[in-house]
Each structure stands twice: as C-alpha cells, then as structure tokens.
Amino acid sequence: MRFGVLGTGMVGRTIAGKLAELGHEVKMGSRSAGNEKAVEWAAGAGESASEGSFADAAKFGEVVVNATAGTASLEALETAGAENLAGKVLIEIANPLDFSQGMPPSLSVCNTDSLGEQIQRAFPEARVVKALNTVNAAVMVAPDSLTESGNVFVCGNDDEAKARVSELLETFGWLAGDVVDLGDIAAARGTEMYLPLWLRMMGALDTPQFNIRIVRAD
Ligand SMILES: NC(=O)c1ccc[n+]([C@@H]2O[C@H](COP(=O)([O-])OP(=O)(O)OC[C@H]3O[C@@H](n4cnc5c(N)ncnc54)[C@H](OP(=O)(O)O)[C@@H]3O)[C@@H](O)[C@H]2O)c1
Numbered sequence: 349m350r351f352g353v354l355g356t357g358m359v360g361r362t363i364a365g366k367l368a369e370l371g372h373e374v375k376m377g378s379r380s381a382g383n384e385k386a387v388e389w390a391a392g393a394g395e396s397a398s399e400g401s402f403a404d405a406a407k408f409g410e411v412v413v414n415a416t417a418g419t420a421s422l423e424a425l426e427t428a429g430a431e432n433l434a435g436k437v438l439i440e441i442a443n444p445l446d447f448s449q450g451m452p453p454s455l456s457v458c459n460t461d462s463l464g465e466q467i468q469r470a471f472p473e474a475r476v477v478k479a480l481n482t483v484n485a486a487v488m489v490a491p492d493s494l495t496e497s498g499n500v501f502v503c504g505n506d507d508e509a510k511a512r513v514s515e516l517l518e519t520f521g522w523l524a525g526d527v528v529d530l531g532d533i534a535a536a537r538g539t540e541m542y543l544p545l546w547l548r549m550m551g552a553l554d555t556p557q558f559n560i561r562i563v564r565a566d
Contacts, residue, residue, distance in 0.1 A: 349372050349373070349410055349411065350372070350373045350374075350375075350408055350409055350410045350411075351364070351367050351372050351373070351374045351375070351409045351410070351411050351412070351413060352374075352375050352377060352404075352405035352406045352407070352408045352409025352411075352412045352413070352428075352432075353367070353374055353375070353376050353377065353405060353409075353412075353413045353415060354377045354378075354402050354405055354406065354412065354413060354414050354415060354416050354424055354425070354428060355376075355377070355378075355413070355414070355415030355416045355424075356376060356378045356383050356385040356386045356389070357385075357415065357416075357417070358485045359415040359441055359485045359488070360376060360413075360415040360416075361376075361385065361389050362485040362486065362488060362489055363413055363415060363441070363485075363488065363489065364376050364389060364393065364397070364413075365389070365393055365489075366488075366489035366520060368393045368394055368396055368397045370519055371396070372396065373396040373397075373398075373408075374393070374396060374397050374398070375397075375398045375399060375400055375404060375405045375408040375409065376389055376390060376397070376398075376399045376400075376405060377399070377400055377401055377402040377403070377404060377405025377406065377428065378399070378401070378402065379401070379402065379424075379427070380401060381399065381400045381401045381404060382399075383399065386399035387399055401427070402416075402424055402425075402427045402428040402429075403427060403428050403429050403432060405428070406425075406428035406429060406432035406433055407429070407432040409436065410436065411436060411437045411438075411439065411512075411516075412428070412432075412433060412436050412437070412438050412439070412474075413438075413439045413441065414438060414439065414440045414441060414442050414467070415441050415442065416442055417442070417445075418442040418443045418444035418445055418456065418463050419444060419445070419446055419456050421440075421442045421444075421463060421467065422466060422467065422470055425467060425470070425471060426470075430471055430473065430474075433471050433473065433474040434471075434473035434474065435473060435474075435475070436474060436475065437475045437477060437506075437509045437512055437513065438467070438471070438474040438475060438476045438477070439477055439479055439480070439513055439516075440463070440464050440467055440476050440477065440478045440479070440481075440536075441478075441479065441480045441481050441488075442463055442481065443455075443463070443481050443540055443543050444456040444457050444458075444462070444463040444540060445543065452544070452547055453543075453547075455540060455541065455543065455544070457540075458537065458540065458541050459537065459541070460537075461537070462478075462533075462534070462536035462537040462540050463536065463540060464476060464478040464503070464504075464533050464536025464537075464539075464540070465533050465534060465536060465537070468504075468505065468533045475504065475505075475506040475508075475509035476504050476505070476506075476509075476533055477502055477503070477504035477506070477509050477510050477513040478501075478502065478503050478504060478533060478535070478536040478539060479500065479501065479502045479503075479513050479517065480500060480517075481539055481540065481543075482500065482501060482539050482542055482546065482559075482560075483498075483500065483559050484556040484557055484558075486556075486557060487557060487558075487559055488520065489520050489521070490520075490521060491520070491521050491522050491523075491526075491559065492521045493557070494557065494558065494559055496561065497523055497526055497561070498526065498558075498559030498560055498561045499526050499527075499528050499559070499560060499561055499562050500517060500522050500526060500527055500528070500559075501527075501528050501529075501530050501535070501539050502514055502517075502527060502528070502529050502530070503529070503530040503531055503532060503533055503534075503535035503536055503539065504532065504533050505532050505533050510529055514527045514529070528562065
C-alpha cells in the first residue's frame with residue numbers, strides 16, 4: 349500500500365520506517381521538498397521510500413499519516429491540500445501541545461474540542477482516525493518492547509476507516525484485543541487531554557517508554 353507520512357520528526361521517521369520495513373511504499377512530507385531529515389530518512393529506508401512536500405506526500409498516499417507538530421497541524425494539512433486528503437484514511441497522531449510558555453506544555457485546544465475534531469471539521473472529506481497519540485514513538489511501532497502488553501486507542505466517525513487502522517496497528521505488533529475503539533472523533537478530547545498525565549508519568553518513571561493497561565472485572 350502507498351502511505352504519505354506528513355512529518356519529519358521522531359514520529360514521522362519512526363512510523364515511515366516501520367511502514368517501509370513492512371513492505372509499503374512511503375513518501376515522507378515536509379514544508380519543503382528536500383528537507384534534510386526527510387532526505388536522510390529516504391536514503392536509508394530502501395527503494396520504496398521517498399520524500400517531498402506535504403502536498404507530494406498526501407497526493408502519493410492511499411492512506412495519509414499526520415505526524416506534524418500539533419499547533420501547526422491544521423496549517424500543514426492545508427498545505428497538503430484538501431483535495432489530496434479527500435476520501436482517504438487520515439491517521440491523526442498529533443497532540444496539540446503548546447510549548448510557547450515553556451515547560452510543561454499546555455494544550456492549545458481541550459475540554460469542549462480537540463485537534464482531532466478540528467481536523468475532521470476542516471477536512472470533512474478526510475476519514476480521520478485519531479490513534480497512537482498516547483504512546484511514545486518507539487512504542488507505537490514496537491509495543492512488544494514493553495514488559496507487558498498495553499492498550500492503544502482509536503476514534504473517528506468512519507467505522508471502516510477505524511477497522512483499517514486497527515488492522516494496520518496489528519501489523520505494528522499491537523494485539524487485536526488491546527486496540528480500544530472509543531467511538532466518534534470527539535473521543536480525541538480524552539486521548540489528547542491524557543497528555544498532561546502522560547508527561548507527569550514520563551517524569552515519575554524517568555522514561556518515555558511505557559504504556560497503560562485497562563483492567564476490568566470479568
Ligand atoms: N514524539 C513522540 O514520541 C510523540 C508521541 C505521541 C504523539 N506525538 C505527536 O506527534 C507529532 C509529531 O511529533 P514529533 O516529535 O515527531 O515532531 P514535531 O517536532 O512535533 O513535529 C515535526 C513536524 O511538524 C512540522 N511543523 C513544525 N512547525 C510547522 C509549521 N509552522 N507549519 C507546518 N509544519 C510544521 C515540521 O515540518 P518540517 O518537516 O518542514 O520541519 C515537521 O514535519 C506531534 O504532534 C506530537 O505531539 C509525538
């Protein structure tokens with residue numbers, strides 16, 4: 349399958365690398381074609397890997413991944429082009445973290461709205477599925493690197509799109525029973541507002557390589 353991965357940061361490179369390793373064709377996108385990190389990634393990721401602008405990557409992908417800085421995601425997706433996202437599954441990994449006042453970051457949108465919803469509203473023809481934003485990049489593609497299995501969440505308005513993303517997550521190593529469908533895209537409020545707790549846990553545990561597990565009565 350062809351994937352367009354928007355983002356040259358840790359998440360973009362990690363997801364793009366895993367997709368290429370799984371045999372998919374991947375084009376990494378950034379604000380301008382020829383981005384140093386994207387060129388370096390493409391050079392080391394095999395023949396099915398390439399890079400270009402956000403628009404090039406979005407056009408290329410049958411499925412598009414948003415791995416851009418959350419406060420810039422709407423702008424990045426605008427540059428990618430609504431026409432290049434229409435009808436496609438858009439895997440939305442970004443967190444709306446605002447670092448402008450220093451650490452810890454605050455959320456630029458929360459409580460009664462979310463970045464996932466803003467993106468779905470701005471690109472109504474894209475099939476937005478919020479996923480993977482609750483774990484560190486390394487854990488996203490290697491959940492089995494942790495000592496026990498944990499949960500990952502998907503939400504979005506399109507059931508078929510969520511089913512496709514859940515299948516993709518299984519190819520990353522997530523166990524089918526551990527992928528929790530939280531419902532429509534408004535559930536992104538919860539997975540994004542988890543970030544302040546995630547950041548505190550990272551500090552308390554002194555590592556970003558962890559996850560949480562839901563435990564319930566039979
Ligand atoms: N790091 C993690 O482990 C982790 C885990 C869960 C979720 N997330 C979320 O995943 C997303 C990516 O995180 P990251 O750490 O890989 O990278 P990042 O530094 O948050 O984002 C890098 C990407 O954002 C783009 N970008 C930055 N400012 C922009 C602007 N003004 N306009 C358009 N694009 C802009 C960059 O474009 P260029 O390529 O042109 O520089 C680059 O592709 C973030 O939303 C983050 O919150 C991260």
